[in-house]
Amino acid sequence: MMQDKQYLMIPGPTPVPPVVMAAMSRPIIGHRTDEFADMHRRIVERLQVVFQTKNEIFVLTHSGTGGMETAIANTVEPGDKVLALVTGNFGERFAKIAREYGADVDEIQFGWGKCVDLKAVEEKLSANSYKLVLSTQNETSTGVTNDIAGIGALVGRTPALLLVDGVSGVGGIEIKMDQWSVDILVTASQKSMMLPPGLAMVAVSPKAWQIIEKNRSPRFYLSLPAARKSYEKWNTAYTPGVSLFAGLDTALDMMMAEGMDNVYARHKLLARAARAAVRALGLELYVPEDSYASPVITAVKSPGGINGDDIRKVLKNEFGVTFAGGQGIMKGKIFRIAHMGFSDKMDIMIAISALEMALARIGHPVELGKGVKAAQQVFLGGNE
Amino acid sequence: MMQDKQYLMIPGPTPVPPVVMAAMSRPIIGHRTDEFADMHRRIVERLQVVFQTKNEIFVLTHSGTGGMETAIANTVEPGDKVLALVTGNFGERFAKIAREYGADVDEIQFGWGKCVDLKAVEEKLSANSYKLVLSTQNETSTGVTNDIAGIGALVGRTPALLLVDGVSGVGGIEIKMDQWSVDILVTASQKSMMLPPGLAMVAVSPKAWQIIEKNRSPRFYLSLPAARKSYEKWNTAYTPGVSLFAGLDTALDMMMAEGMDNVYARHKLLARAARAAVRALGLELYVPEDSYASPVITAVKSPGGINGDDIRKVLKNEFGVTFAGGQGIMKGKIFRIAHMGFSDKMDIMIAISALEMALARIGHPVELGKGVKAAQQVFLGGNE
Numbered sequence: 001m002m003q004d005k006q007y008l009m010i011p012g013p014t015p016v017p018p019v020v021m022a023a024m025s026r027p028i029i030g031h032r033t034d035e036f037a038d039m040h041r042r043i044v045e046r047l048q049v050v051f052q053t054k055n056e057i058f059v060l061t062h063s064g065t066g067g068m069e070t071a072i073a074n075t076v077e078p079g080d081k082v083l084a085l086v087t088g089n090f091g092e093r094f095a096k097i098a099r100e101y102g103a104d105v106d107e108i109q110f111g112w113g114k115c116v117d118l119k120a121v122e123e124k125l126s127a128n129s130y131k132l133v134l135s136t137q138n139e140t141s142t143g144v145t146n147d148i149a150g151i152g153a154l155v156g157r158t159p160a161l162l163l164v165d166g167v168s169g170v171g172g173i174e175i176k177m178d179q180w181s182v183d184i185l186v187t188a189s190q191k192s193m194m195l196p197p198g199l200a201m202v203a204v205s206p207k208a209w210q211i212i213e214k215n216r217s218p219r220f221y222l223s224l225p226a227a228r229k230s231y232e233k234w235n236t237a238y239t240p241g242v243s244l245f246a247g248l249d250t251a252l253d254m255m256m257a258e259g260m261d262n263v264y265a266r267h268k269l270l271a272r273a274a275r276a277a278v279r280a281l282g283l284e285l286y287v288p289e290d291s292y293a294s295p296v297i298t299a300v301k302s303p304g305g306i307n308g309d310d311i312r313k314v315l316k317n318e319f320g321v322t323f324a325g326g327q328g329i330m331k332g333k334i335f336r337i338a339h340m341g342f343s344d345k346m347d348i349m350i351a352i353s354a355l356e357m358a359l360a361r362i363g364h365p366v367e368l369g370k371g372v373k374a375a376q377q378v379f380l381g382g383n384e
Numbered sequence: 385m386m387q388d389k390q391y392l393m394i395p396g397p398t399p400v401p402p403v404v405m406a407a408m409s410r411p412i413i414g415h416r417t418d419e420f421a422d423m424h425r426r427i428v429e430r431l432q433v434v435f436q437t438k439n440e441i442f443v444l445t446h447s448g449t450g451g452m453e454t455a456i457a458n459t460v461e462p463g464d465k466v467l468a469l470v471t472g473n474f475g476e477r478f479a480k481i482a483r484e485y486g487a488d489v490d491e492i493q494f495g496w497g498k499c500v501d502l503k504a505v506e507e508k509l510s511a512n513s514y515k516l517v518l519s520t521q522n523e524t525s526t527g528v529t530n531d532i533a534g535i536g537a538l539v540g541r542t543p544a545l546l547l548v549d550g551v552s553g554v555g556g557i558e559i560k561m562d563q564w565s566v567d568i569l570v571t572a573s574q575k576s577m578m579l580p581p582g583l584a585m586v587a588v589s590p591k592a593w594q595i596i597e598k599n600r601s602p603r604f605y606l607s608l609p610a611a612r613k614s615y616e617k618w619n620t621a622y623t624p625g626v627s628l629f630a631g632l633d634t635a636l637d638m639m640m641a642e643g644m645d646n647v648y649a650r651h652k653l654l655a656r657a658a659r660a661a662v663r664a665l666g667l668e669l670y671v672p673e674d675s676y677a678s679p680v681i682t683a684v685k686s687p688g689g690i691n692g693d694d695i696r697k698v699l700k701n702e703f704g705v706t707f708a709g710g711q712g713i714m715k716g717k718i719f720r721i722a723h724m725g726f727s728d729k730m731d732i733m734i735a736i737s738a739l740e741m742a743l744a745r746i747g748h749p750v751e752l753g754k755g756v757k758a759a760q761q762v763f764l765g766g767n768e
Contacts, residue, residue, distance in 0.1 A: 002650070003638050004401040005728045017388040025409065254387050266386070319729060344389045345703060346734050353733040357760050368760045373753030376741050380752075 001320045007350050010324040011140040011168050011297050011338040012064075013190040013197050016247070020194060023250035024243045031242055037234035039249050044234075046252040047201055050170065050260060051185055053177035057203040058227040059248070061241045064167035064188030066222065067200025069097050071163045071184040073219040074212045078102030080131040083124055083160070085116045085151065089141035089327045094134045094165050101217055106130070112329060113299075115292040116146045121154050130160040131211070138169030141327045143287050143299035143336060145173055149180045156181030161208050167191060170201075171255065172267045172296040172340055183208040189244060192267075192296060194251045194341040198244045267295040270339040270348055273375035274298040277352040280374035281359075281366060286334050296340040299326075301333065304364055308335040314358040321354040348375050385704045391734050394708040395524040395552050395681050395722040396448075397574040397581050400631070404578060407634035408627040415626055421618035423633050428618075430636040431585060434554065434644060435569055437561035441587040442611040443632070445625045448551035448572030450606065451584025453481050455547045455568045457603040458596045462486025464515045467508055467544070469500045469535065473525035473711045478518045478549050485601055490514070496713060497683075499676040500530045505538050514544040515595070522553030525711045527671050527683035527720060529557055533564045540565030545592050551575060554585075555639065556651045556680040556724055567592040573628060576651075576680060578635045578725040582628045651679040654723040654732055657759035658682040661736040664758035665743075665750060670718050680724040683710075685717065688748055692719040698742040705738040732759050 008015050029035050040059070047057045060070060072094075076082065082103040084095035087110050095105050108124065110116055116135065125133075133155045138145045148164055155162040161183035166175055170185070172192030177185050183205040189195035204212065204224060212224050220226070226237040255263055271293060278285055278300050286299035302308035308325055309332055315321040324336040337351050352371040359366040392399050413419050424443070431441045444454060456478075460466065466487040468479035471494045479489050492508065494500055500519060509517075517539045522529045532548055539546040545567035550559055554569070556576030561569050567589040573579035588596065588608060596608050604610070610621040639647055655677060662669055662684050670683035686692035692709055693716055699705040708720040721735050736755040743750040 002642065002726070002728045004403055004726070005730065007730060019388055258386065321730070342386070342388070344386045346389065346391060346705070346738065349733055349737040350730050353737065353756055353760060354730065357764055360760075360764055368764075369753030369757030372737055372756045376737060376744075376752045380741055380744055 001317065005320045007321045007347070009338050009347070009351055010322055011191065011336065011340055012188070014194065014338060014341040014343070016196055017194055017251070017254060017342045019254065020247045020250045024247040026246055029242055031236060031240050036242065036245070039245055040234040040236070043245060043248050043252060046256055050255065051175065051177045051203050052179065053185070053203055055177065055203045055205050056228065056231060057201055058224065058231060059240070059245065060200045060202060060227065061198065061238070061244075062200055063190065063197045064186070064200055065093070067167065067186040067188055067202050068094055068165055070200065070202050070222040070224065071186050072097045072101050073217055073222045074215055074224040075132055075161060075163070075184070075208065076101040076103045077215060077217055079104055081106065081129065082132045082134060083128070083130045084108070084134045085121060085136070085146070086110065087115060087136060087142065087144050087146060088112050088139040090139055090165055090167070091134075091136045094136065098132070098134060103132075113142045113144065113286050115144050116151060118147065118150045118154065121151060125154055125158055125160070130158070132161050132163055134163050135165070137164055137166040137175060138173055138294050138296060140168045140294075140297050140336070141330070143294040143297045144292055145169065145294045146292070148175060148182065152180035152182055161211060168296060168340065172263065174260070174264045177203055177205075189248065192341045193248070194254070195244060195247045198241045199248060264295070266344065267339065269378065270343060270345070271295045271298060273345070273348045273378040274337055274339060274351065276374040276378050277348070277371035281356065281371040297336055297338045299334045299336045302335060303359070306362060306364060307332045311335055311355075311358050311362060314361050315354055318361065319354040319357065321350060323351070345379050385701065389704045391705045391731070393722045393731070393735055394706055395575065395720065395724055396572070398578065398722060398725040398727070400580055401578055401635070401638060401726045403638065404631045404634045408631040410630055413626055415620060415624050420626065420629070423629055424618040424620070427629065427632055427636060430640055434639065435561045435587050436559065436563065437569070437587055439561065439587045439589050440612065440615060441585055442608065442615060443624070443629065444584045444586060444611065445582065445622070445628075446584055447574065447581045448570070448584055449477070451551065451570040451572055451586050452478055452549055454584065454586050454606045454608065455570050456481045456485050457601055457606045458599055458608040459516055459545060459547070459568070459592065460485040460487045461599060461601055463488055465490065465513065466516045466518060467512070467514045468492070468518045469505060469520070469530070470494065471499060471520060471526065471528050471530060472496050472523040474523055474549060474551070475520045478520065482516070482518060487516075497526045497528065497670050499528050500535060502531065502534045502538065505535060509538055509542055509544070514542070516545050516547055518547050519549070521548055521550040521559060522557055522678050522680060524552045524678075524681050524720070525714070527678040527681045528676055529553065529678045530676070532559060532566065536564035536566055545595060552680060552724065556647065557678075558644070558648045561587055573632065576725045577632070578638070579628060579631045582625045583632060648679070650728065651723065653762065654727060654729070655679045655682060657729070657732045657762040658721055658723060658735065660758040660762050661732070661755035665740065665755040681720055681722045683718045683720045686719060687743070690746060690748060691716045695719055695739075695742050695746060698745050699738055702745065703738040703741065705734060707735070729763050
């Protein structure tokens, strides 16, 4: 492979647009300056458009898991009853963090590759009294997007807070924080937001603040009250990643220029093309049901007893293309193609044409060009 | 189209690898320093590997046409007899520059899309006495690569100097300056050398120096004797483009790491795949003959009375892919796909899959995926 000819298609970190890289290469600015405060305000005002919220949004200098822990550390005290809606690896992680802070976690496992079943949630909520409900917007380990609107409608009727891990989805999949009654929404820089890792964004509802202010769990760097105090003057409690803020400022320029509706439509189109291609090649989608398949990542079952990691090795070594492997129980059994953030039609062409060649190289029967054709037809509007 | 999702496939300027961009972003250095001299020496030593020469190579701060004029301005005086071997637009330009300096130019037009016919050259050389012979290594206007070894064998037997425009080819197509009796070889930064425009490289044989030293045509910035004087101390006569030198240093690192044989093989493979795809799609190659088809650019006849520029508009607007149009007499009649410099297999997948979609969009009958398949088969070794 030629140096620098690399196509990163994992669900974070994702490729960063050159214009964002250039913004991050500008001279470092001090964080106690008007210049930083102006940039901070601009960032938050546009994140509110992305999150569809009037709530405060804290841009915190750690990666996505730090954002999830921020949500938990500020709301959970030992013995609190928490309902965790688990659809894969990241749902499990959210529950694990809650347990770490002493929560009594009631975990519903919907099964890998499945989405949250609203009836099961409704039953649990009517039979129990929870302080928190944890859900994952986009489960990257399986390629499932959960119905946050539906979950929010149920949780919003109870005193419980709805905490949503939107790490991989926000910015690529629509979310309406206020309308859907989400109380804490977490995302991170390195997925659909088109930045390198290093920032988490945490939005907090008024209902959540009532719990947060009373919370006595240990928290210092992850303290939301500390963050709120500095936020009033568009400052931060601790030293922020100023280069990443500059990059976020520019990434939001790009997203606003494209228009969020167009951003969401683009991701849906890419997923539709990827899924059409996988089907045309006679491969099996890990999430066969289209209605809750993720717009930002497509998981595919490795065919014919082949270890998915062997396909990934050929893709990487011969074509410079990096897919993600399976996680946890699905290791080696699936591979995952991210089309998240800085991704467009030609990335699907690259992914599918390389996949076809990798399968042929490994000896799996494949009709070259057939998957590409199916994706092309989606792009041309042939099967809309 | 998403911002920054652009695929530039014109024959210069060509895409620049990120590692080269990063090198050019380093702090500017002074040009009268040991640091610059060390870099200059490193650059020339490795350019000698690329040019396959022991001759001095001058890295001059102007673009390719400036390099061609440097070759002419230092060798031509009014009334000099010059033989110009013309196979397209750039061959015509070389002849035009010679006339500008008062040369009596004898021009053989081999026809667009054709290569230099050695028999015609041999006849001219035996019937006339020329001071210079001008040839183009790679004619980007048509996608033809001329047989410089063959031309050099003929010219080397005469007192004439052989001046070769290697602007688009050197670094992507093998050339053996010394063995093939090339007296002045010119290339530029923005083609197969993977840099932005702004540098020309001019290598000069001992036979050429005898003419250059006697030359009395006006030349100051383009003076090779002035360049030679500074070159002895790894300096330059005038202010050099230091950032481009830093980029060239890194581009040469990449080329040496890949190995020049691999670089040349990669370009041949890309051309073979592009040509197989074009044929599979039922389109007509502008240069049907494989033996002199360019390894770095493929010209295609626009099909079915469609103006090639209309195909190019769809490619650019809908897929972010930029092909070159036809030049001169071929404007609107052909389009040209460059696979030059920082280009690899996936770029061919992008070019061909986008071309298929653009043709379908315009209403030209095309079997989607068929061109991609033909290119994939070349990459998999199926029709080697």
